[in-house]
Amino acid sequence: MTTLRAWLSDPNPASRRQARLGQAWLAWQRIRRNRLAMAGLVIVGLLLLVAAFAPLIAPHDPLTQDLSRRLLPPGTPGNLLGTDDFGRDILSRIIFGARITLYIIALVAVTAPVLGLLIGTVAGYFGGWVDATLMRLTDLFLAFPRLILALALVAVLGPGIENAVLAIALTAWPPYARVARAETLTVRSSDYIAAIRLQGASSPRIIAGHVVPMCLPSVIIRVTLDMAGVILIAAGLGFLGLGVLPPTPEWGLMISSGRKFLFEQWWVATMPGLAIFIVSLGFNLLGDGLRDVLDPRSASR
Amino acid sequence: MSLLEVRNLRVTFATETGEVQAVRGVSFTLGHERLGIVGESGSGKTMTGRSVLRLVRPPGRIEADAMTFDGRDLLHASEREMRALRGKRIGMVMQDPKYSLNPVMTIGRQLTEGLRLRDGLGRSDATAKAIAALEAVQIRDAARVMEAYPHELSGGMGQRVMIAMMLIPEPDLLIADEPTSALDVTVQAEVLSILDGLVRDRGMGLIFISHDLRLVARFCDRVLVMHKGLVVEEIEAAHLMEAQHPYTKGLLNCLPRIGGSRAPLPVLDRAGF
Amino acid sequence: MALIEIDDLTVTFRSKGREVRAVEGVSLSVEPRESYGLVGESGSGKSTILRAICGMAPVTGGSIRIGGKPVPVPRGRAFSTEVQMVFQDPYASLHPRHTIDRTLSEPLAIHGVPGRDARVVQALTDVGLPPAFRFRYPHQLSGGQRQRVAIARALMLRPKILLLDEPTSALDASVQAEVLNLLNRLREEQGLTFLMVSHDLAVIDHMCDRIMVLQHGRTVEEMTRDDLASARMTTAYARSLFDASADRMLDASTEPTP
Structure with missing residues (x-):
């Protein structure tokens, strides 16, 4: 352990790999000191674990209906978080729903930022008419409220998880393009770019x-x-019936179906809502922590 | 009696990797004279100057056995007392006027603000005094400069305004931190001679902080040479050429000179101290 | 034949409908293996001339020839093997997220030069850095060490001409001496031609054979090193620069003051 640490913090790395791992080690040291970021990381890590081991953790099959056990309140033996209107176990549905949530997040995370980064850096680097064209295109997308645009796209493409992802990705890239372009403009005139x-x-x-x-x-x-x-x-798309189709255990869809009994059987909608809340909070905390660690303005000198 | 006395000053920064001492025990006294503090980057010269005004931000920490200004204890003075001292009795001129002047206020307003708020002067009295101060730093069209915004002034002009601003309350001590490093050489000479004349005429104490040993030697009575947070040598400026410490000698010799030899320049032997 | 020939060069920047002439009608020629200095204060256009040679400033008049041939537009790959530049601020001229190794080997990768590992190690040794620094990042180096890396990078493609834009003005005096010595040694060893810009007359005097004084984008005076050393300048501006140089100031003060 100590030799590994010495190897990672060696000021004179002997290879490219050691240099890169050493930098990652330093970043990890910084993020470890940030308690909120660690809390976020733990939440996101738990989400990953729950999604990976869903069949092992879930007490019931998320799709099996049992109409004799409809709308049982939380704390019922065998159904910790209660059951929904078809008698399905809510805890199991939330656990399997983590997979779908993660699937959507992963797909959006590998498409929208890449597209935005590409458009933003190209626009910023070349400037002139390239910049003008690409940025007006970006403005066009930014001019619509995101959910409305996603709704319109899904309406055209038809409901379904892949189409939902595509719609979200297509509406999510403009902010990344803006961020990347702003960053590119400051980098473009620097001496190291002139040198290369x-x-x-x-x-x-x-x-x-x-x-x-x-x-x-x-x-x-x-x-x-x-x-x-x-x-x-x-x-939201799930809630409106335009995202994932029932009976798939998607969190938004679960809230939507619980809406009908919100006052009598509050847990049907509340439990998946809490799951969304916790996971969102986790990502936000992690993002804030990463900002402190990765921001070149705070880390470089 | 000495104007400023500093004994065993230490400035410590608590960082992620442990404590770093920027100043490691500096002592000096200053009368109504011009003291130069010279050192390279990281020598602690700027921190020494800022410590006198207690302008070191956390996580920095100032400690000293004693630090007195005109009989007052600077170490234990309240923040309120320090505010009364800053500007009024101890002035400070920083390196780059671009960052020390408020960009959205005219020069005139910045100059008169203190006079009107602190000294309760009327508008016309304050303006007259400000114009006189600008003329003292040899700004010819003072009325025009009063109306100007900082970005409309050249670097040399901006630095003169800064000096004028610091001199209006007639402080007893002026701390100048690299006041000419951001300026062109011909302008540098002018600003320095203005500063020199003012200090001489008013009998102020001056701490002149710079990386340029030759400039400081020309300009000050006494020179402290700092290296890694310590004073390695204290010497009368007139006797600089007889400096004993290898670091001082190294600093003196490593600069090229016009008409000098083209042989490789002597370099500091950093292992020596 | 002169290696660098600049004839009646004019550089005009346009911004917001206003035209600013940064350089106006400057002509100079530099012989192979010569070291030529451009001296002036801020706004004199001295750095702009270097940038114009590299195609980084809008040339609106006159011509630039390297080795008798007009410089191509855009400069292209062949140009990079002839002319390279060292920038003023070593904190800004190295990519903060690239290791020294990547910074030095990238020029070789661009030009498809084989044997990169050996050449990177050799380049580090040439500029007096230990090969152990190879996989460090710029923020793990001091200012002087960074400038050595920048010099090594400029020499990776073995250019004939090195443009030096205030290469030591951001460095401490003791480090400046080391870097100037290094530059002189490399010039000797590799037969380089220098075109150097500085605001410091003493540095230019130490490094250059011929000197041009610039003010407001125009040539004020061209002189040899001997002229400068014996104060044989003909214009008032050049003389005021000479008088204001820091080392002249010390001479005045070492005389006992009454």
Whole structure:
């Protein structure tokens, strides 16, 4: 353990890999000191574990209906968080719902920020008419409320989880493009970009190798903070019946179906709501912590 | 009696990797004279200057065996007493006028504000005094400068305004931290001679902080040479050429000179101390 | 034949409908293996001339020739193997998220040069840095060490011409001496031609054979090193620069003051 630590904090790394791992180790040290970020990390980590081991953890099958055990309150033996109107165990549905939530988050996280980063850096780096065209396109997307735009897209594409993800991703990229462009503008005029340009590097090489690494921290922070929003929009689409289709245990859909008995059987809608709340909170805390760790302005010198 | 006495000053910063001592026991006394503090980056010279005004922000911590200004204990003075001292009795000029002047206020307003608030002067009296101060730093069209915003002034002009602003309350001690480093050489000479004349005429104490040993030597009576938070040598400026400490000698010799030899410049042997 | 020939160069920046002439009608020529200095205060256009050579400033008049051939627009890859530049601020000229190794090997990767590992280690040794620094990040180096890395990077492609934009003005005096010595040694060893910009007359005097004094984008005076050393300048501005140089000031003070 001590030798590993010495190897990681060695001021004179002997290879590229050691240098990179050493930097990651330093970042980890910084985030470990931030209690709220650690709390966020624990929540997100739990979400991952629950999703991975859902069949082992869940006490019941999330889809099995038992109309003799309808709308049982929380604390009923065998149904810790109660049952819904079809007699399905809410805890099991929430546990399996974590998989769907995670699936949506993962798909959005690998599409929207990449698209935004690409458009933002290209616009910022080249400037001129390229910038004008790409940014007006971005403005176009930003001009619509996100949920409305997602609704319109789903209405065209048809409901379903992949289409929901696509709709969310297509509405989520403009803020990343803006962030990336702003960052690119400050990086573009720096001496190290002038130096690499003078070495004969091509524009794609400069953007991918030199500009993107500088934009990445702010985009990653933004993505983490947006995850809560993505969960909410996915839930919102589910709630409106335009996202995941029943009987899939999606959290938004569960809230939607519980709406009918909100006053008599409050737990049907409240339990998945709490799950959304906790996971959103986890991502927000993590994002705030990452901002302190990754922000080049606070970390560099 | 000495104007300022500092005994065993230490400035400590608590960082993630443990405590870092920026100043590690500096002592000096200052009369109505010009004292130069010279050192390279990280020598603790700026922190020494700021400590006198207790302008070190947390996590920095100031400790000293004694720090008195004109018989007053600076270490235990309340924040209120310190505010009364700052500006009024001890002035400070910083490196870059761009960052020390308020960008959204005219020079005139910045100059007269203190006079009107602190000394209760009327508008016309304050303006007259401000114009006189600008003229003292050899600004010819003082009336125009009074109306100007900081960005409309050149670097040299901005630094003169800063000096004028510091001199209006007629402090007993002026701390100048690299006052000319951001300026062009020809302007530098002008600003320095203005500062020199003012200090001489008014009998102020001056602490001149700089990285440039030769500049300081020309300008001060006495020089403290700092290295890594310690004073390595204290010497009369006139006898600088007879400096004993290898660091001082190294600093003196490593600068190229016009018409000097083209042989490699002597470099500091950092292992020596 | 001169290696660098600049003829009647004019650089005009346009911003918000206003035109600013940063350089106006400057001509100079630098022989192979010569070291030529540009001296002036802020706004004199001295750095702009270097940037214009590299294609980083809008040339609106005159011509720039390297080795007798006009510089191509855009500068292209061949140009990078002839001319390289060292920037003023070593804190801003190295990519903060790249290791020294990546900074030094990237030029070789761009030009498809083989044997990168050996050349990176050699480059570090050449500029007096231990090879153990190879996988460090810039923030783990001091200002002087960073500037050594920047110099090493500029020399990776073995250019003939090195443009030096105030390479030591952000450094401490003792570090400046080390970097100037390094530059002189490299010039000797690699047969480099220097075009150097500085506001410090003493530095230019130490480094350069011929000197041009600039003010407000125009040439004030061109002189040799001997002219400067024996104060044979003909214009008032050059003389005021000379008188204001820090080392002249010390001479005045070492005489006993009454």
